[in-house]
Amino acid sequence: MKLYQSSASPNSRRVRIFLAEKGISMPLVPVDLGAKEQFSDAYAAINPRRVVPVLVLDDGTAIGEVPVILRYLEEVFPEPPLFGATPQARARAAMWERRVELEGFAAAMEAVRNAVPGLKSRAIAGPHDYEQIPALVERSRQRVRNFYSDFDARLTDVPFIAGEEFSVADITAVVTVDFAAKAAGLPIPDEHRALKRWYDKVSARASMGA
């Protein structure tokens, strides 16, 4: 098993942190996004979607899509559980992971991809070119602010995103905060004390350096 990924890719970081939490090591195959290596024929043969990361199994099966990669790893390396130990816990963790992804991560990504000059005709990752839509930038930034506000309220009630235990949802949320702060200039606002407290605690885990 090996992971095609990029150190510059926040989606790749979601998987690297997950692996570190599990204590799994596997070969990391770098894909140079700056050199557009994801558009090479060699990489398209591995992932026709032309995005990173992709997990390639020993029989050559290529698994794309981060939440799918993480759930597969959870199935084959169940300890320590990062989704939870029962179907119900797994549903709760997967639900919160997805909400973080759609409301926070995807919004921050949309804000960046529609604004950065170097991605002019690449507003959406994947095999097709799409022009940037400037009006999306401010709407996406507002979505990130709403994400911060909503999850600050949630973390006033529970210690972790999915509830009582650290889970895959916290991983996606830390990656979202770091990406939004660094690439979109949207750090957690000071008034969101519960969210900040959660972030300070969770981002101190050794895995987060991955």
Added chain:
Amino acid sequence: MKLYQSSASPNSRRVRIFLAEKGISMPLVPVDLGAKEQFSDAYAAINPRRVVPVLVLDDGTAIGEVPVILRYLEEVFPEPPLFGATPQARARAAMWERRVELEGFAAAMEAVRNAVPGLKSRAIAGPHDYEQIPALVERSRQRVRNFYSDFDARLTDVPFIAGEEFSVADITAVVTVDFAAKAAGLPIPDEHRALKRWYDKVSARASMGA
């Protein structure tokens, strides 16, 4: 267990078809989207995201997000498998289901929500209001066309979206085609013969009337 849902909601239909394929029956609790019942305090207590569908377990746990609901149902009602029988098969089905969702379903939804007069400040479902962005409509329509073209190519090689077996990915794809045709005026173009052949075969299943 019961499902809060709407007969007018394509996301609800994904779950209804899945239940029909499994042969599971459970109470369907209608949520009247036309009367904005999803914004009522009673419904917000069930799902603070204010969208349908939501699966409510007997202990009151509310599970939202369609792919999460479907995977939970697969865990507790494994037969017949609609994701596959091994971790690898489940990863393949979940990956393809997600690609259909992000590239097809979400694109069609974005095209409709940014165009329909009745959704003027409701361009994104959920608890927050967002104004429509007219420039998104044509881009989203182009994404649906690209989705049709990409999946026509795929279905030239394999009989079902995820490969050799009918799966959850086919369910999301049929719902996407029906929604794109009806709500966005984007039926499968005649030249996409493999996609049409797949659609005619799969949409004839009894479950698709659900």
